[in-house]
Amino acid sequence: MKFSELNINDTILKAIEKMGFKEMSPIQEKAIPVALKGSDLIGQAQTGTGKTAAFGVPLTEFADPLNKAVQSIIITPTRELAIQVSEELNNIGRYKKVVTVPVYGGQDIQKQIKSLKKRPSIISATPGRLLDHIKRRTIRLNEVRHVVLDEADEMLNMGFIDDIRAILEQIPDEHQTLLFSATMPKPIRLLAEQFMKNPETVKIQSKTLTVSQIEQKYLAIKEREKFDVLTRILDIHTPERAIIFGRTKRRVDELSNALQKRGYRAEGIHGDLTQARRDHVLRRFKNNNANILVATDVAARGLDISNVTHVYNFDLPQDPESYVHRIGRTGRAGKKGLAVTFVTPSEMPHLNEIEKVTKQSMEQMQPPSYEEALRGQQKAALESIMETMETGDIENYKGLAENLLHDNDSIPVIAAALKLITKEPDTTPVKLTAESPLRVKKERKRKPQRNNQRRNRGKNVRRQDASKSYKKRVHQH
Numbered sequence: 252m253k254f255s256e257l258n259i260n261d262t263i264l265k266a267i268e269k270m271g272f273k274e275m276s277p278i279q280e281k282a283i284p285v286a287l288k289g290s291d292l293i294g295q296a297q298t299g300t301g302k303t304a305a306f307g308v309p310l311t312e313f314a315d316p317l318n319k320a321v322q323s324i325i326i327t328p329t330r331e332l333a334i335q336v337s338e339e340l341n342n343i344g345r346y347k348k349v350v351t352v353p354v355y356g357g358q359d360i361q362k363q364i365k366s367l368k369k370r371p372s373i374i375s376a377t378p379g380r381l382l383d384h385i386k387r388r389t390i391r392l393n394e395v396r397h398v399v400l401d402e403a404d405e406m407l408n409m410g411f412i413d414d415i416r417a418i419l420e421q422i423p424d425e426h427q428t429l430l431f432s433a434t435m436p437k438p439i440r441l442l443a444e445q446f447m448k449n450p451e452t453v454k455i456q457s458k459t460l461t462v463s464q465i466e467q468k469y470l471a472i473k474e475r476e477k478f479d480v481l482t483r484i485l486d487i488h489t490p491e492r493a494i495i496f497g498r499t500k501r502r503v504d505e506l507s508n509a510l511q512k513r514g515y516r517a518e519g520i521h522g523d524l525t526q527a528r529r530d531h532v533l534r535r536f537k538n539n540n541a542n543i544l545v546a547t548d549v550a551a552r553g554l555d556i557s558n559v560t561h562v563y564n565f566d567l568p569q570d571p572e573s574y575v576h577r578i579g580r581t582g583r584a585g586k587k588g589l590a591v592t593f594v595t596p597s598e599m600p601h602l603n604e605i606e607k608v609t610k611q612s613m614e615q616m617q618p619p620s621y622e623e624a625l626r627g628q629q630k631a632a633l634e635s636i637m638e639t640m641e642t643g644d645i646e647n648y649k650g651l652a653e654n655l656l657h658d659n660d661s662i663p664v665i666a667a668a669l670k671l672i673t674k675e676p677d678t679t680p681v682k683l684t685a686e687s688p689l690r691v692k693k694e695r696k697r698k699p700q701r702n703n704q705r706r707n708r709g710k711n712v713r714r715q716d717a718s719k720s721y722k723k724r725v726h727q728h
């Protein structure tokens with residue numbers, strides 16, 4: 252079905268066309284009409300299938316740019332996601348002149364107050380900062396008619412719940428609530444329904460929770476062997492863009508430093524960095540100044556970075572939902588991707604649990620040897636030669652080549668050149684602090700938590716206890 256079959260403003264159709272969207276994705280086809288008629292809605296569809304536009308189009312259609320009040324708010328679990336969502340909505344609203352402003356922690360509040368002078372119709376926010384603005388009366392929500400919780404299960408979990416309640420108290424009773432996520436565990440859905448009026452559930456049925464374009468593998472490995480094996484795998488895969496997930500902030504710091512030491516273009520991101528640093532790192536990754544992003548779960552949800560070809564779970568995620576979102580950073584909008592998950596012997600039951608929840612089995616892979624890594628890098632060197640032969644400007648080198656080959660046999664000349672451009676597997680010794688394995692849970696505790704754990708934000712928890720329910724996780728990103 253085409254967007255033009257929706258009864259929406261022509262300026263929005265024009266914007267969508269400019270964005271390169273032709274057909275609606277299944278979640279858009281099902282959710283947009285329900286949202287347009289004003290119903291509350293729980294939308295669930297796999298990662299990378301266009302949920303942002305599924306709420307972005309209705310919110311933009313509803314918005315009246317001449318009304319100076321905020322008419323819709325979108326709440327997201329991370330700052331980067333608040334920014335990304337506002338960018339997509341500004342694209343959709345470009346010709347209708349519907350302005351969306353992002354509001355998030357870590358950025359100078361005065362700067363945000365200034366950007367609010369643009370009189371946005373829509374605000375895309377992280378909960379804490381939105382509450383700050385409400386308290387300062389720099390944002391008023393008395394004309395809000397539509398509320399979106401993106402990554403709804405995450406938002407209703409892990410201590411965000413009190414902030415969400417406090418925000419909802421500021422909004423007139425007559426409002427529409429739209430919830431979206433790729434995962435919606437039942438207890439969270441039941442909780443969500445308390446916030447909604449006869450919500451319609453729009454779920455894109457699929458056999459598995461993860462998309463089929465992502466090839467999923469696991470590797471059984473001892474903790475202390477992980478790093479050498481990781482770099483060998485990187486040498487073989489030579490990913491265009493990869494995200495490596497680590498369990499803790501310390502882990503991410505150590506891992507990104509260690510990768511840099513071995514000559515990889517890696518950068519780390521987690522919640523203890525300043526927002527300026529987080530922005531800088533993400534920009535370097537998007538600009539391809541770095542092709543490896545090492546991250547905590549702060550980058551697990553919603554981020555849409557094009558051509559992430561590989562996701563590596565260096566440490567097993569805390570729960571199956573986190574796994575689904577992490578690997579969902581690849582294989583987006585129909586593209587292919589590969590996800591590799593490292594699992595230590597005692598963590599095998601967690602892997603089985605993930606497979607059970609995602610209804611998708613992972614294929615076991617063997618740790619590659621040094622020789623295989625070397626062959627991977629040699630192949631990459633060969634490919635770069637072939638590519639340069641086709642596309643590079645090599646005229647100025649041809650005379651030099653002729654002279655070389657006049658005086659020498661071709662094979663040693665080429666072998667020497669290949670050796671020079673091959674990045675041989677680097678075995679620089681590095682030491683990572685061992686992470687304790689996830690503990691086996693007898694039963695998954697999924698009860699949503701009510702106490703507000705935002706207070707704990709910023710504390711660098713050294714070790715996570717998997718027997719605790721996973722709500723605390725976000726505060727350790």
Ligand SMILES: Nc1ncnc2c1ncn2[C@@H]1O[C@H](COP(=O)(O)OP(=O)(O)OP(=O)(O)O)[C@@H](O)[C@H]1O
Nearest residue numbers: 272274275276298299300301302303433553555584
């Ligand atoms: N109808 C469409 N046609 C083509 N591309 C689309 C369409 N809708 C969305 N996209 C693109 O698909 C990508 C994924 O979209 P989006 O980020 O909204 O996915 P999502 O379902 O929210 O994923 P996640 O669960 O990870 O948050 C984006 O790059 C977006 O621009």
Ligand SMILES: [Mg+2]
Nearest residue numbers: 302303401553
């Ligand atoms: Mg999304």
